[in-house]
Amino acid sequence: MTAENLRKYGVFIAALVVACLLPYIGISKFMLNVIIYAGIFSIATMSLNIIMGYTGQVSLAQGAFYGIGAYGLALLTNKAGLNFWVAMLLACLITALVGLLIGLLAFRTRGPYFIIVTLCFNFIVYVVIKNWDWLSGGVRGQKIAGPEFFAGRDARYYLVLGFVLLALFITWRLSRSLEGLGFMAVRDNEPLADALGINITYTKIVAxxxxxxxxxxxxxxxxLHTGxxxxxxxxxxxxxxxxxxxLVGGAGTLYGPLVGTFTVYLALEFMKDIGEYRFMIFGAILILTVIYFPRGIVGGLKSLRRWLKSFRKKIAGNKKAEEGA
Amino acid sequence: MGYFFQQLVNGIMLGSVYSLVALGLTLIFGILGVAHFAHGHFYMLGAFLMFFLSVSFGVPYWAALAISVAFFCLVGVGVEFIYRPVRDKSDVSAFIVAIGMLLVIEEAVRAVWGTGNRRITNPYPQVLKFAGITLQYQRLIIIGAAIVLIVLLHLFIKRTRMGSAIEAVAQDREGAALVGISVNRVSILTFSVATGLAAAAAGLAAPLAFIAPDMANTLVLKAFVIIVLGGLGSIKGAILGGYLLGVMEALAIAYISPAYKDVWAFAALILILAIRPTGLFGGRE
Amino acid sequence: MLLEIKSLTKKFGGLVAVDGVDLEVEAGTIMGVVGPNGAGKTTLFNLMSGQLKPTSGKIKFDGVGIDGLKPFRIARLGIGRTFQNTSLFDRLPLTVNMAIARRMRTHSGFFDSLVPIREREEEADVARRALEMLEFVGLAGNAESIAGSLPQIAKKRLAIGMALVGEPKLILLDEPTGGVGGDDISGLIELICQIRERGVAVCVIEHKMRMVMGLSDRIVVLNFGRKIACGTPEEVSEDPGVIEAYLGSGYSA
Structure with a gap:
């Protein structure tokens, strides 16, 4: 491994090592629990990043798809009696299929219309799940049991870690692939992408x-984790x-969803003592982020690094000029 | 027949509230392009202010309503200032600011008044009976007052200088700026009028409703449905859409199922937008 | 004929923007499109590249009817274009802009991005062509700059390159010299001639009469949405209708 590669991936590798050892460094059960949830939500945030960060379509239906996945798994294991892993794969595929159907309708609209349509869809899913007793167990909810192996918290931690890495891998590959180019073209300039031969509707639906x-x-x-x-x-x-x-982490960046989810989710957990006020602080942070840090933490760091680089270049240039004079 | 008529009146009453809220939203969206998703929360705040004034201080109903509307016209000015930095950015930025605002408001109300339902006493508990129908006076007051407010707004926009500036900006923002209309002033005015309308709707409906921090969660979404269907920025569309949705919803609750009462509107919206991506009555991209 | 347009009409409400225009473009030639403001030139381009749907009339490109097709279909069939306001992906580097413009000629999908076998080959090909095209339009030195940070002339060149990198048979240039200073114009003219040498036909909207006369093989003159003349520069400049309607005062300037 070259020095440059080491610098490039050093932080990632260090973080990965820490993540792998985490259950063994005397972390409390409570803390591990919080981290598992943060990991799960970070996958959901990465899902939003693909459609919002890279493709520019703000979907307010991700909560619904989260729920469809969860209830799909519950139905397929509890009611259909399928093997857990098969059920999980099927549940994800069903969610993608529902996404296809909703996408076909919703992508006929754009901008604020699209946001509202997706939010309405989320609302419908929520109300249906709440009221359709047979399907969902209604407000009473329902139990869900995974394979015995994942009864232990540590095992679930590693499972989530594995899937976080998978989601990261997918985002990383997409962000530098030909398919991802199409996503970014649609995000940045739809009419131009259209004129350059990119099928916009198809691209949005794939994303x-x-x-x-x-x-x-x-x-x-x-x-699985909540049971x-x-x-x-x-x-x-x-x-x-x-x-x-x-948004706090940085939309359209690889690590933004991960950083944002952990920052906000952990901060909120630690602020539990101050009760409901934390959501007020949360709301205020949100407003300030959008106005003053529209690129989020990761985007901001990137800008900072670029600025430092050009600043250093400038200083070096000045020095050279002085030496020359 | 009596039952149907009763539901119809309920629907029109509900529609009056929807229209007033949707009117404010469509003014803000149509004129400034801001998806003011926290609008419903100012309705909720309006209801709580009514509660605060009439229960905690014993202010008479109409005086409390007047104070509340005046106060929220001022609050609207403050709201405009929060949105100003993102007004010309993407739709998303304003939307996110709105979500932030909504969180702050809802939690602040929870912190002050708790999560329970509150009620204020109905100032007109009498009922009117004719042809086998019983109507509460308060319902008729809501319907009548909403019509008065809508007519006043219409006159304001058509007959006054300030009002016509709003219309000019709605039609062509850059053009309006070129002929010397201050977009900032119009923006403040619009937010002020819209927030005042929401407070008025809340004050009118307060005697008949449970007042709770989450009372406005579906209201704002419905108002969005109305203005999307009516065409963003269309005042006529917001009024018609409001009444239409109110009546539809009342009848759906009465004749189909109350459990899914909130779903019909949203399902209708998704279907209609799928067929006509810019809303029922045209509207703007 | 590469492009055949038959009695093409576009109405906006009561306004007729393009009124029964017939037009033919031969492969590998330059067609100048001139006319006063509001003559319907840009509307004609938008009809040809699918941004607008014609009210009536036929457009045949390379033997295929393309009227009413979506822009991306027409682009894939081989018509590239630039926009009057020089539309680019402003936040992305030049190489990425080029790669996006080449995307329609590649086949890798989502699963190829996860298991990059075919993807690697295509990526290499795209990168090579992107660089080649940047060289052709004279921007190889700025390959890694952000498109939005370029000066106006470089933006114009990049837009032309992006229209070309998908290997079209015809490109439509909407005022390529608009907002560009005197010295840079001759460079652009040279570039447009080089495009013709590559065997690509060019339709160009242009206000600068002298430039269009020198550049074009044929010229079509529009006025109020109608075609009032069409022919070689000499024919057009001697056409009494044109002189009266348009050139009368403008040509001497």
Missing amino acids: FMISCFLAGLAGCLGA YLSPSSAHYMLSFNFIIYL
Whole structure:
């Protein structure tokens, strides 16, 4: 490994090592629990990043897809009696399929219309799950049991870690692939992308299906970890949360969703003592972020690094000029 | 027949509230392009102010309503200032600011008044009976007052200088700026009028409703449905859409199922937008 | 004929923007499109590249009817274009802009991005062509700059390159010299001639009469949405209708 590669991937590798050892460094059960949830939500936030950060379509339905994944898994294991892993894969595929159907309708609209349509869809899913007793167990919710192996918290931690890495890998590959180029073209300039031969509707729908698949995956993991499902797993507040995580971390960046989710989610957990006030602080942070740091933490750091680089160049240039004189 | 008529009146009453809220939203969206998703929360705040004034201080109903509307016209000015930095940025930025605002408001109300339902006493508990129908006076007052407010707003926009500036900006923002209309002033005015309308709707409906921090969660979404269907920025569309949705919803609750009462509007919206991506009555991109 | 337009009409409400225009463009030639403001030139381009749907009339490109097709379909069939306001992906580097413009000629999808076998080959090809095209339009030195930070002339060149990198048979240039200073114009003219040498036909909207006369093989003159003349520069400049309607005062300037 070259020195440059080491610098490039050093932080990532160090973080990965810490993540792998985490359950063995005397971390409390409570803390590990919080981290598992943050990991699950970060997958959902990455799902939003694909459709919102890279493709520019603000979906407020990610909470619904999270719920569809979770309830899909519950139904397929409890009612259909399928093997857990098969059920999980199917649940994610079903979520992507629902995404396809909703996408076909919703992508006929754009901008604010699209936001409102997706939010309405989320609302419908929530109300249906709450009221359709046979399907969901209604407000009482329902139990869900994973394979015995994942009864232990540590095992679930590694499972979530694995899927976080998978979601990261998908985002990373997409962001530098030909398919991802199409996403960014649609995000940055739709009419131009259209004139350059990019099928906009198709591109949006592909992005949305990938996004829904990941949201469904997060839902499955959430259901497995909690062991219990209630309609709040499909609440539209979840969609709001994911947007907040993404914006704080930085939309359209690889690590933004991860950084944002962990920062906000952990901060909120630690602020539990101050009760409901934390959501006020949260709301205020959100407003300030959008106005003053529209690129989020990761985007901001990137800008800072670019600025430092040019600043250093300038200083070096000045020095050279002085030496010359 | 009596039952149907009763539901119809309920629907029109509900529609009056929807229209007033949607009117404010469509003014803000149409004129400034801001998706003011926290609008419903100012309705909720309006209801709580009514509660605060009439229960905690014993202010008479109409005086409390007047104070509340005046106060929220001022609050609207403050709201405009929060949105100003993102007004010309993407739709998303304003939307996110709105979500932030909504969180702050809802939690602040929870912190002050708790999560329970509150009520204020109905100032007109009498009922009117004719042809086998019983109507509460307060319902008729809501319907009548909403019509008065809508007519006043219409006159304000058509007959006054300030009002016509709003219309000019709605039609062509850059053009309006070129002929010397201050977009900032119009923006403040619009937010002020819209927030005042929401407070008025809340004050009118307060005697008949439970007042709770989450009372406005579906209201704002419905108002968005109305203005999307009516065409963003269309005043006529917001009024018609409001009444239409109110009546539809009342009848759906009465004849289909109350459990899914909130779903019909949203399902209708998704279907209609799928067929006509810019809303029922045209509207702007 | 590469492009055949038959009695093409576009109405906006009561306004007729393009009124029964017939037009033919031969492969590998330059067609100048001139006319006063509001003559319907840009509308004609938007009809040809699919941004607008014609009210009536036929457009045949390379033997295929393309009227009413979506822009991306027409682009894939081989018509590239630039926009009057020089639309680019402003936040992305030049190489990425080029790569996006080449995307329609690649086949890798989502699963190829996860298992990059076909993807690697296509990526290499795209990168090579992107660089080649940047060289062709004279921007190889700025390959890694951000498109939005370029000066106006470089933006114009990049937009032309992006229209070309998908290997079209015809490109439509909407005022390529608009907002560009005197010295830079001759460079652009040279570039447009080089495009013709590559065997690509060019339709160019242009206000600068002298430039269009020198550059074009054929010229079409529009006025109030109608075609009032069409022919070689000499024919057009001697056409009494044109002189009266348009050139009368403008040509001497």
